[in-house]
Amino acid sequence: MAACALNQRLLCFSNSYSRTATKPCSPWLPCSKTIVFSIPRNKGRLSLTSWTSQSSSEANTQTAESCVSLGLSLFSKGRVKDALVKFETALDLDPTPREAQAALYNKACCHAYLREGKKAADCLRIALAEYNLKFGTILNDPDLASFRALPEFKELQEEVSTSQLSFTYEAYLITFSGLRFVHSAQVVLNSTTSCGQIVKINMYTAYQYDLNLNFIKIIPPFFIQHELSLKARLGGEDIGYGFRRDLKLISEVQAPFRGVRRFFYVAFSAAAGISLLFTIPRLFRAIKGGGDAPDLWETAGNAAINLGGIIILVALFLWDNKKEEEQLAQITRDETLSRLPLRLSTNRVVELVQLRDTVRPVILAGEKEIVSLAMQKAERFRTELLRRGVLLVPVIWGESKVPDVEKKGFGARQKAAASLPSIGEDFEKRTQSVIAKSKLKAEIRFRAKVVSPAEWERWIRDQQKSEGVTPGEDVYIILRLDGRVRRSGKGMPDWPQIVNELPPMEAFLSKLER
Template sequence: MDVLNPVFRHHHHHHHNHRRCSTVIAPNQTISSLLITHKKPIFISPRKCQFSVICCSSSSTSSQSPEVGSGETAESCVNLGLTLFSKGRVKDALVQFETALTLNPNPVEAQAALYNKACCHAYRGEGKKTADCLRTALKEYDLKFATILNDPDLASFRVLPEFKELQEEARLGGEDVGYGFRRDLKLISEVQAPFRGVRKFFYVAFTAAAGISLFFTLPRLFFAIQGGEGAPDIFATTQNAAINIAGIVVFVALYIWDNKKEEEQLAQITRNETLSRLPLRLSTNRVVELVQLRDTARPVILAGNKESVTTAMQKAERFRLELLNRGVILVPVIWGEKESQIEKRGFGGPKKAAAALPSVGEDFETRAQSITAKTKLKSEIRFKAEVVSPGEWERWIKEQQKSEGVTPGEDVYIILRLDGRVRRSGRGLPDWNQILKELPPMEALLSKLER
């Protein structure tokens, strides 16, 4: 559960650092590899127990019990709620967050209360209530959608249909839900399709020109049909009117088609962002996000029933050295697999890695990996990795299948590029011989161009 300001910032199991930022995008970047240009930070990221006003950790040095307050305010209720939540007293924490919302909170306090209230509902499996709280925080209190994407306390919510609905609202920018999220998506879309805006401008301009011409042609056509002295040639006038009408139809159709393509591209970018944040456990038991493997590995996701995935893994073992030479790391996803034992709903989720790559709405300084960290991570990457939060992985794969016209739930494999984007996918078990021919060695020029 993240608190979104210096007073209410609470770190239990993971650390985030939120700042307002403007986005600078270089060509061919995905949403997972944006560089962030910093403005003055509005969020301070204190270490656990170092709150600017009230210390809310159970390890507080204050002699006063956290349940005892010296005057109830929205601020004190939120801090007390965080303390209770960290102790597993979710029901009591929920009461405190609800109380905070009745005590005339300022916008920062209201955002913190709503967000943490949503985390409590997520822990209790209450998808609709979670979505309602987050929707209000997004619309009225400037919550960043990237926070919802990255918080492990909302992992159980992100596999529910209510999250999918909220994400779609954010992608479409409906009613200002996630407006900033859609804006950032459109910036990336413009980089990937730089001439779409120019095309749409000309579609509108040509449609307007054809419309104006048709406006003046129709009276002449009417006069030509009536005939008489001085009437224009009916054939030429009809031809002009037909050309204008055809032009309007064509340019409107092209405009609609380009809009549809843009929405499909935004949907794909959203899926890429979701994919980049999916967690993995490496052979060293370290939990990382998929985006952290960018430039160092080519994940191959094997999804299906247990028998199919096991067979695919066994066949891959025959080509282990060749696949490792190409940076392949196998990621098995078994349909219906239960959460791993160390993962819990709500608080107690897997730790977020301290160093990752930047994303929309994220702070580059806390997300960017140092060269040392990157080198260490590369040494930890082995041939296989275990998925954390398999429900999230399964939801993403089924969405990807649906977008490509594949029946959700079929056995599939998905090969990712070194830059984290989907290279290609296929039904059934992968042909490892073909994959070896397709993927260049890590030191090859083609691999360098793929980064």
């Protein structure tokens, strides 16, 4: 009966965790267009009873899938160490590649929660190298913010950039005059290779593939006359091109008429250029003179108007391009800021993007004495600032050089379940739930502590350079509810002015700001 009940539960488990309606998959395996592995939020989905005297016979029938499933259930209940044991057991039960990938990833999540950065990095390193884990999964998982703030993550990122990327690109084969040109030292081509097939390539050599004779010949790279459409990939995820594309989309939303303006710049410049081409011969005839020669001043005026129009339109086009680059740089800084981690009063580590629509962070950057004095002055207006959703984020210059000493002792961590990260669910979907929002708001207090101060200092210094402020000066930065910079200034903020400037969270202006 116990075995039958277990089989029924496992069957129910596998059916209840399809991530998409079109392509069902396991609960702990990545799906298409899914970033992270999910953990069951509903405790009723998987009901596991305690082991009885028949546990020895059931243990013999354990599989890697059941161990991963049970580990996820234990993790969701706050039993991280027990879940870690299950994931390790799954790795010893001859798992399939997908099961091993899931076990290693969730094992790394357990280590990250237990602040064991080295062990988490080792698990992720194996999953990336041997089981095709996408690095974008680690980059985009908001619940791995605590791990991304550790130096072990920086080392892992550098390793992936130099070894796994290793100048590896993907390119579509281009057919031109019966030849295919590719930059490659490791290209697999055969008689069945067709145009459009994707192959792994790098930058050092070039191969010429003859469609008729089916042979490969090395040719120098400088003979390549055609630029291929290349996409640098890091761990299977688009990093360069995809990020740039996203920035372009955000830029178009913020400046929707830039494309229209550019179209008219090009169209009017072309019209003025064509008119100038017809005007130049008339101008020569007017200069030479004669009975049928056109009026000199009229022709010269037309040529000057056309030439001046071209110059002005080209200048406007270049100015618009410069403004777009500045806007993209600002959006890049905003997106970088959104990924910086914070530690809330409940010891939970979140990224700044997770606090959007919930608080207005006020970043205070400067020397320790000045920032401490500003924090003391803010305490006088604590009630009014809380009504306006203000969250103070102090950043002390040089704090990143001081090593963090982790407190160690006996006994379990207090409130482990309260600060437990929810692995595998998109944060924007979770915040749509009133319960999830209320829990997050309950954890937010008047002040948050920065995690990875070096990253915060680097972003603030970049922001100072963009605003024309000497890097290293004492500054404050007030953010909007949507995460963008509201305003900034030198020194520390005037708290009464901020109270008068910011509307309360329940006000209509705050709703428009979201």
